[in-house]
Amino acid sequence: MSNVLDKAAYLKGIKHVGIYIRKSRLTGDLDEKETLAKHRTELVNFAKENKLEHTIFEEVVSGGKSDNRAEFNRMLNLTALEVYDALVVINWDRLTRNEADGARLTKTLRDSETVVIQLNPFEIIDLNNDGDVDKTSFMTFFGAWELRQIGRRNRAGKVRAALAGKWIGTVPFGYSRNHSTGFLEINEPQAEVYRRIVEMFLSGMTPRTILYTLNVENVPSPKGGEWNDTVVRRMLVDDVYTGTATFGKAKYIDRKIKKDKPRDEWIVVSNSHPAIIDEAKHNEILNNFDARKRINGRAQHGKHALSGLLICPVCGGALHFAKTPRGVWIRKCATVDAVGNRCANTDKGVAVAVVTEAIANQLEKHKATLLNPVKDTPDDKEKIDTKIKKIQADLAKMDKAAERLLELYEFGDIERAVYNERKARRLEKRAGVERQLAELYERANKNTTAAERIKAIDAVVEAIRNNDGSAEHIEKINKGLQRIIEKIIYHNDGEELTLDVHYN
Missing domain, CATH: 3.90.1750.20 (Putative Large Serine Recombinase; Chain B, Domain 2)
Known part of the structure; x- marks a missing residue:
């Protein structure tokens, strides 16, 4: 009880705290769960003894990594909103051993006027105090150095274990x-x-x-x-x-x-x-x-004009080709499942030359749709770009508003029903704005995209019509088609050839 009285003066004005518990994967002192439980008990007991309302943030992660410290990042975001009077930790290095994180942590604590209560040894750290700033900067630097040393010792230990014949990593089958x-x-x-x-x-x-x-x-x-x-x-x-x-x-x-x-x-x-x-x-x-x-290697004949483009309509697998005395033909779908069952597609094969000619005809029709006059003038395009930037800014504001709404719900300031109703309205409004943005992007890109696609179509159609059968010419056709077409779903029942062309 005396321990509480000794600290009471230091805790005056502190009521709401965030408790941060981190166990590093790099240390090998205790089992992760055992260490976390030990720290949690000590920190929670401190909060209860001093009548502090607390929220626990807990994770097993290295203090030198910030990209995967979800709980740390969540705690900092709430601290920036001035939710807590203090953060409680076993030791400062539980918060960070990363200088970039240290700078972010310092700014957040200073801006929100939140102090850190360190239990081992007991100390109140106030980042609006220059002396504490200097002290924590040194502790963060030393923590980062110590983390590197732990990493080196860990790697050296693994090498020694490997040289001694001990297995490091995933155990192989067998x-x-x-x-x-x-x-x-x-x-x-x-x-x-x-x-x-x-x-x-x-x-x-x-x-x-x-x-x-x-x-x-x-x-x-x-x-x-x-x-x-x-x-x-x-x-x-x-x-x-x-x-x-x-x-x-x-x-x-x-x-x-x-x-x-x-x-x-x-x-x-x-x-x-x-x-x-x-x-x-x-x-x-x-x-x-x-x-x-x-x-x-000797059996392969290189690329074909339609390599990587034809798709089976039954299983969605890629179709392949065979070189015959009559030329290159499309093979029946040879896709098999995990136990060797062949695809049920019964489509007939046909010469690649026949299919490429059919594709050339489809490309000519597609080209006609791209030749429709474009209404937007250069001046209009500048206006469209301005509108796009404005809508992008509006979407960013909507995202921030959605975050604030979620925070209000998490803090208990609004009921679940109110949160769900507001969220639904915001999502509906956002979907409408996104549709506007998509239409503007399409209008902005229409002139240049159409011109480029028409040029690419003319080049590949000419290559198909003048194919001399050489490897260079075939590769040119394939590259040209790949530039324009994402995939072609091929169906041939022996009577009719159907090509469902999906353009890039």
């Missing part, structure tokens, strides 16, 4: 991690599936045929669902199954940007764990892939 030692052990049921995949591949089956077989038999994939082509291929070429552990293939510039590292910088540990197959078998797999790649 293995289990021994939680006591950190080493990989063979998961025999999964290992047997992997050995079977290897034998099927070396017997001549393709990865696609292998995955169909496994899916038909309901064999669970590494994630427990259906197998796919990529998973089978990666497992076959992965040297982890020879007992080799490879780490540090890439580094993250931040959580979103991954950069591959040169092979000579990788950490490769041989005989790191029990092997499921030997080196000879793994080399046989790699040689088999190389041989198939060479065969497939």
Whole structure:
């Protein structure tokens, strides 16, 4: 009780507080949930003992990252609205170890005249006091330095563990991690599936045929669902199954940007764990892939005029082509599902030359619609641009008003029914404004877009009509069509050819 009395004078005038609890993923002192519970108990007890109304903001995230600190950002937004008299934390570095966040935090606290109550050691920090500003700037700088040191120690620890044979990262299919030692052990049921995949591949089956077989038999994939082509291929070429552990293939510039590292910088540990197959078998797999790649490379004839454009009307899959003595023809849809069932489309094949001519005729008709006179003069276009800017500003104001409305509801200033009614009216009004903006964009772009599209149509139609069959000419047609057309849904029942052209 004396602890409360000692602090009472410092807490005078403070009634509403935000409690921020953060556990860093980089530290390894206690389990995340255990640490959060410990801090929460201490902070909440402090608020209750001192009769402080409180809101809890809690998350597990590094203090050096601001882009994924949802609770921290939410708390700062509410602090800027002067909701709290103080923020309560175990220690200042729970708030930030990031200098950019530190500057933002300082500005928010100063503008809202909100203080920070630090419990360990107990201190009231007022950012409108120059001495406290200097002190917190140093604490933020030191926190950022300490965070970098933790990161370095963490990475070094992972490297030492990897060199000692302990597994770092996701456990590969076919293995289990021994939680006591950190080493990989063979998961025999999964290992047997992997050995079977290897034998099927070396017997001549393709990865696609292998995955169909496994899916038909309901064999669970590494994630427990259906197998796919990529998973089978990666497992076959992965040297982890020879007992080799490879780490540090890439580094993250931040959580979103991954950069591959040169092979000579990788950490490769041989005989790191029990092997499921030997080196000879793994080399046989790699040689088999190389041989198939060479065969497939010779079998390919390059791009066709309609590559990447024709779509099956039944399954939505891409249609492919075959070179025949009569020229290049469109093949029947060959798309198959996860267990090998072929698409039910019964469309007939037809020569690509026939389809490209039909497309040229459709492009000529489409061109006629673009040749309609455009009413907007250059002066009108300037007015349209002005209107667009005004509507964009109006939409930004609407978004801010919607945020304020939500805040009123969250703070209990308005009832749910009132909030829903106002929100519905705002959404309806916003939808109308967005339609106006879309129409203005269309009018603003109409002149230049039409001229450019007409020019592109003329070029590709001329290329189709003068096709000499050379690879360069075919590539020119394909690029021209791709520039104008998003996709073509192709249907040919043997009597009538239908092309549903979707333009970009």
